[in-house]
Amino acid sequence: MTSPYTNHHRSSSDHRSTRSKVPTSPYASSELTTSTVSSRRNPVSAAAKSFAGIFAGCFTPPDPVSSKSLGDSEEFKSSSTVSNASRSGSQRGRGSNRGISISSYNIIQAKEPGIVKFTMEEIYQVTRNFSPSFKIGQGGFGAVYKAKLLDGTVVAVKRAKKSVYEKHLGVEFQSEIQTLSRVEHLNLVKFYGYLEQEDERIIVVEYVPNGTLREHLDCIHGSVLDLTSRLDIAIDVSHALTYLHMYIDHPIIHRDIKSSNILLTENFRAKVADFGFARQAPDGDSGMTHVSTQVKGTAGYLDPEYLKTYQLTEKSDVYSFGVLLVELVTGRRPIEPKFELRERITAKWAMKRFIDGDAISVLDPRLEQTAANTLALEKILELALQCLAPRRQNRPSMKRCAEVLWTIRKDFREQLSASNFRSYSTTSERNTSMKE
Template identity: 65%
Template sequence: MVGLRDSFNMMCPCFRTKATGNEFVDPVVNRHKVYVKDVSPAQSVASTEPGSLRSSLRGPHSYSSQDYQAKPPGAEMFTMAELARATGNFNAQNKIGQGGFGMVYKGRLRDGRMVAIKRGKKDAYEQRLSVEFRTEVEMLSQVDHLNLGKLIGYVEEGNERILVVEYVPNGNLGEHLDGTYGKVLDMNTRLDIAIDVAHALTYLHLYADRPIIHRDIKSSNILLTDTYRAKVADFGFSRVGPSTDVGATHVSTQVKGTAGYLDPEYLNTYQLNTKSDVYSFGILLVEIFTGRRPIELKRPSDERVTVRWAFRKFVEGKVSDILDPKLEKTPAALSIIERLAELAFACSAPTKADRPSMKKAAEVLWEIRKDYLVEHQKEVKVKAERSESIRMESARSEMSADAQAALHQTSNRRRPW
């Protein structure tokens, strides 16, 4: 990162937001480059040498090569009667969410399985929703990975479009970062979640039958289990990526996604590739360690686009200021925040050539997490030693007080009067 902060004066204009009568904040970061060395295409596809993704991600949150093989699960066909029974006739008490596709309900199938049931809207946008429905069925039936929401089945009857997917009981990442559930995600959990998402995207880009571009990576599409494992959901905008066999570098398509997470190069050229997901992941990573949404209109004008605000703090040497205030600024957290920021800014570089692959981003994240755990264990040890020292000192004080009391009693017994 040599010269990064020195270049801030030249780069300052890219953080200025023009205001009009109706305030509009452009979510696109126009100019910032932080480089992470990438691997060669040959390595990114087939490397199994020490230091590659498959060998370096061993541990409690790593996977074997079997996890990177697409195994179509075989979607089940349900009837409307079955799903009406599972949801109490789509009772409002069983509603657990709402998205662009429609309402999401919690349900229990006849065999006892808990599922999430996504019922498509029946309105003027039915044709668009039908396309999203078929896309999600097609994409989810091709993939099988621990960190991807699993398709169980679907219904397509008349004007009904319903997806039956794995039920993930602990809400989504955005809700947890907002404090909806009253519990603050600690740094270790946030790193685990980021690594899970990176694994899921690496699988989609490299190890599915054909590259799959999710196209809508955002915190509300990251579902969390009871043990805070992340599952990437909502494949309605997904596209099959360019065929590397014929040397294609992108697919040309209309822009779809969510403001604030959208790849600016894709936005300008309509050329979609796997690095578009990398950009969205970079924005998500900023969101994870700052606790701020990509666009926050209620903040001062120079803080409304979170990645611009965070980058400005970074080049000013005030990187600790961007850490989520709900997080304790421990030495372990402060020891990695600069590297996390560097990776996030590299992923969200304005052009795809300056972004790492998801595979490389996952490797860097794994190293950051490993170093964080080392520092965290040191902190735990120091705290334990300090607590033991305080306990011993307290015990000595109590013993001294008891000894003085005993001496006083003995002295009183010896007095003749």
């Protein structure tokens, strides 16, 4: 059993590492509390951080009936999100150097005002000594448990494996906590803290209750995602990546964008998870255009130029996002080994059909072939084609992707409204005629 919260094992020796995922079991409910832990906060430092938070660039949820352009929307306006990291119930803020440090012993002093200290005993308490009944997943990183903190916050507790043969997990662990402690965004999984003491490595993050996007595309939860929801999810992910690429002090490349790393809330809002492969983007001020690094990621989503040159840029995330767009509209996985050869690589197959003028044939058969769906499908595939350009300079930025998707959603909603009005008018005329 795997979990969307786990970093799964991915060998990088062949540069085409992949991670498998099977359906998770229903989440176990727990009513746990932690002991009271004191926190300290420097009011001057807090005020400075709050002011700095104004420039965080976080997006707000989209207005479902808005017809504004993306550039003018509230989703591209910043907000201040710095807050007390209090265990007594206040919302925990995350920004540069604002991660919550979970240490095993109280003798380890907090280095930042407001940092909450947890003990290993508290982790044992909230997970009931890592009880199997609270376990919600298992992956290459380790096991994941669901727990509830004293303030009622439901969290996912990720406990890393202790195998001496999993040395790469230490690197992924450091990468994830360093990234999570620097970012805060509506469409990124929230970070509550971490523990690293002797052979224990634990990350505490937001619990997102509605499973992964891949599970919903597979209809594991019993219902079919309509195109409206899929488009909203694509926009949520584009906002998260735009934030990572543009709106933090040192931009971040996620490196593992895929449907199984996108968690959904009860309202089907998307949250990007799993930052084990994240890397800091090249510093544009220094003239750097890329980061030279070993290839990591998931087969089917990997940027071919990155595979060939070992040069990583933000456009590698854009390529993966293009694959995700195809996945959203087709419902297929990026690689389908059971299909005939010409259909095994989903993005390649879909792009050929689209270029040949047969876009409708790639639409997920569980979706209706309405005029609104068909038009939106063609526009989404057009954007995907740009994202999947072999050369990175020909791919759009994530901000541009978000702008295009915003327009597609606006037009899609207008067409749906017009279709519903025409349908209503026709029904009313028919009823009137029958009465006469």
